[in-house]
């Protein structure tokens with residue numbers, strides 16, 4: 001079924017991957033603080049997600065929000081993640097509930113759980129013959145303030161689901177790289193998410209029925225320390241790519 005989708009952070013890399021495959025599949029309203037370049041598949045709202053009035057206006061008539069906008073830098077300072085990632089995300093959830101939106105899909109990150117990668121476990125856990133696996137039920141364990149902001153976004157989603165019945169999927173995205181997995185980077189190969197699998201995963205988040213979910217967003221890599229079982233079971237995610245096929 002075609003859904004009316006608001007995509008925040010639409011001008012970025014994850015937005016590009018999603019729209020590359022899904023531009024004609026749903027009805028899009030795009031939002032970013034950076035103006036668009038080139039032709040767009042829908043109305044483009046130039047706004048900052050901390051601008052409550054603009055975000056409320058952008059929610060009008062929307063079924064699903066994919067919330068990508070934020071500071072994506074693992075080394076981002078506190079003032080930026082506080083404003084863009086935590087305050088901005090709260091503004092998006094609050095406006096979504098008030099507008100009667102059914103589902104919000106939140107771009108969380110591997111960095112929400114980065115501190116599980118201890119000196120004792122690495123680099124072995126990045127390899128195909130190691131069986132260490134995180135499945136999304138573990139507590140957040142951020143390794144930087146950016147990761148803290150993503151854990152906060154997951155908690156905001158939990159609150160808006162429990163309090164208001166909003167359907168929320170938090171996708172702990174791995175390493176999105178176009179065309180091939182990261183080169184000479186074992187960790188990045190273990191958490192590679194191809195552009196096609198990224199678009200497919202977010203399409204499943206738009207279409208599936210769920211309450212509150214945390215899933216990992218990686219391709220079906222032989223090397224992996226994030227389980228994709230939950231994404232398969234609840235969302236119907238069927239990834240096609242595997243970083244091992246690019247060795």
Ligand SMILES: NC(=O)C1=CN([C@@H]2O[C@H](COP(=O)(O)OP(=O)(O)OC[C@H]3O[C@@H](n4cnc5c(N)ncnc54)[C@H](O)[C@@H]3O)[C@@H](O)[C@H]2O)C=CC1
Nearest residue numbers: 009011012013014033048049068069070072107109173176
């Ligand atoms: N690319 C990756 O491998 C991963 C990305 N993520 C998350 O996915 C989301 C998108 O990441 P990317 O596309 O890689 O980053 P990006 O930097 O390419 O795109 C982010 C977009 O959000 C916009 N934006 C930032 N702050 C904003 C604000 N306050 N108001 C309105 N627009 C704002 C930027 O202008 C930019 O177009 C981020 O939340 C990031 O944390 C998570 C894990 C991995």
Ligand SMILES: O=C1O[C@H](COP(=O)(O)O)[C@@H](O)[C@H](O)[C@H]1O
Nearest residue numbers: 072073074109110111174175188
């Ligand atoms: O959350 C994110 O994670 C990816 C992968 O992390 P890295 O530490 O292996 O680079 C990162 O590339 C991306 O910018 C970030 O938003």
